[in-house]
Amino acid sequence: MIGGDATGMSAASQARRLKDPDELEIVAFERGHFTSYSACGIPYWVGGDVPERDQLIARTPEEHRARGIDLRLRTEVTEIDVAERRVRARDVDSGAESWTSYDKLVIATGARPIRPDMPGADAPGVHGVQTLDDGQALIDTLARTRGRRAVVVGAGYIGVEMAEALINRGYEVTVVNRGREPMSTLDPDMGRLVHEAMEGLGITMVNDAQVTKILTGADGRARAVATDDAEYPADVVVLGIGVRPETTLAARAGLPLGAHGGLLTDLSMRVRGHAGIWSGGDCVEVLDLVSGQERHIALGTHANKHGQIIGTNAGGGYATFPGVVGTAVSKVCDLEIARTGLREKDARRAGLQFTSVTIESTSRAGYYPGTNPMTVKMLAERRTGRLLGVQIVGREGAGKRVDIAAVALTARMTVEQMTALDLGYAPPFSPVWDPVLVAARKAARAVEQHP
């Protein structure tokens, strides 16, 4: 196993369930200090919702070792020799290198954050939030920082979650975003709702802005984020620009990479054309079941599933991963943001013609206390009426409704079929027509009127 986080250690654990140590020796190389942790939880640790770092660790190195996994921490794999079936690993602290041969190899090298190549990006006070070490460094900086102004660069999931974390710690937060609206995983009309809600939460949102440099003070520390037009004073800067597959090793070994830079696998998560080598998690591309094309999605839930599949196959069993529909859910304070399937531009890029509708509804019966408004956007293919995507923005009760659409996409349902879905109804849980059904009805009419 190259990499000791979600995919690598899930695979190791699952393979160990199927094969005893005398049947299968498992060696896992991890260059960091930790295994099996929830990177997705880092914003909540930084924000104080999760008090202790160790709460984010699902399984410690000791637990893995107790199950007969030879885990080598602080050990970085520096080369994969596919022809000779061996990997070269380096002890990060001593620098010592050695080769280890394998019968089966799992590449779970994850993703690396996009670090903009600009002046000041490495200055003290500028932080990424990808690893537990990153999170600890940011928390240490926040503890030392006297000022209360934070700038977050990027307005995707990590950006908005970090905006919430910093608000929760009492910072004045400015989010600087390259796109037209925050959350570019939504269509801009839905991103606009996020924009407005974030401003309502007291976050300053700067869109259409390309960060050109981080300005530093006399002490060398970050003091402001600069764009072409303006400067935004910052006592701390958080980079949340997204990630790319970490496939440097794989590329050097001649393994097949896709258009997004991720490893290409088959349905059993085997690297294409390479029996005995599997890969999964943030370093692979996944099949999007809606568009039929590969995408790169860095998300813990896929990484864990991939680990299960790989561990089963490497352990002599059989399992496949059919692909994804692109579901994601997030929140900024009490604003819930969810999406699944294709955005308008994804659908166009995939050659699909579609109709798109947007409706307003509520999380509970209109008369029930605590009902919250929500906006649901739905895309359906012309002629066939097949569901293509759903985006939801609302308050409590909005986000997880996207699961209804995620299952419907997986089943390739039409919006007409969705209008008859037997969803849970009672006044504290839903209006008599669930918001997703209201959207499906409108989409079905739109398909009928403009086939």
Place this chain on the structure above:
Amino acid sequence: MIGGDATGMSAASQARRLKDPDELEIVAFERGHFTSYSACGIPYWVGGDVPERDQLIARTPEEHRARGIDLRLRTEVTEIDVAERRVRARDVDSGAESWTSYDKLVIATGARPIRPDMPGADAPGVHGVQTLDDGQALIDTLARTRGRRAVVVGAGYIGVEMAEALINRGYEVTVVNRGREPMSTLDPDMGRLVHEAMEGLGITMVNDAQVTKILTGADGRARAVATDDAEYPADVVVLGIGVRPETTLAARAGLPLGAHGGLLTDLSMRVRGHAGIWSGGDCVEVLDLVSGQERHIALGTHANKHGQIIGTNAGGGYATFPGVVGTAVSKVCDLEIARTGLREKDARRAGLQFTSVTIESTSRAGYYPGTNPMTVKMLAERRTGRLLGVQIVGREGAGKRVDIAAVALTARMTVEQMTALDLGYAPPFSPVWDPVLVAARKAARAVEQHP
């Protein structure tokens, strides 16, 4: 239209959207005072969560009339003459009767509450909660009642919701239940969790108890509920024993009824064998897509869908209702209870062999604040692995997760297919494996081990 609630008036509204008054005359007979109200909301009105009765009314008689619907309130249809295509209606107040002929007929007579045939069942202080008039009468009684002891007869949805309502009004509540555990729409092992939680809420739960009579005092008012073994003092008694299809008129007219006493329709909601007569809502039986057999389910969400389908067809369009999977969700205070598909005994009755698993998980990531435990039970068919049913008991975030299973049942997914579902994940919304996926994994393993 015979009946002016969800099905009748949805059908009327939808037909009116498709046909102008000069093309289609619509007459709706309703024997009560109200139209288009949420009977499901009555417990929350009684409990005080919904302050005003009129909040439960989706559309008033005046609004319907303004749209060109000839609505005749307090007018009861007493006979359907299928051969002559006419109905006889009686003015409830004056007793005057007259015949009205029709080209198209919609029977939306709903359900009637089961009123036990026992001494005292009609005494003052004994209340059903099916109609707005029932709800008002109960509220009036509660306002006049000095004692604070309430007995609820029945522990299904209405029973547990009324228990919550009476707790919220400060009553000491005893629920007397014929079954082994409350919520007989769940398997008893899941009902047991509801039982324990209700006791934790301070509700006294009496199971395996058949009510034999309501004891009355010298003033003729209810003073206790008696079973074979015991007496439960009561200042107010609420009957929540369930409902039966109200098909007296249809039966007399010779229309086809099913094993549960509901009208039988085809997929276009036409009464079988009768062109020009449709029926829907609480007075029909619906096709259960999981068992392939008819069931009776009184639920507003089906009634509204049926109304849409009927209105479309009666208005000259085309729509069908494919059937249900049996989804229901409810709550008692902060306890959420949900089910979809078949219980163990339903599956057995349908000739299906199955494996059943139960798992414990949480609503959010284990480390995220506000995470709540939930129990998920899942049934899968032997050999095929097809999902047969899901039951969920938990706190906030549990109930609507049943929708995932509802869509999967509709799509006839296997539990193995479900393990790969791309559900929304972020720490505030779900563990990295959603509880439904955890159950699906366990069920898939069980099917594999005992095919």
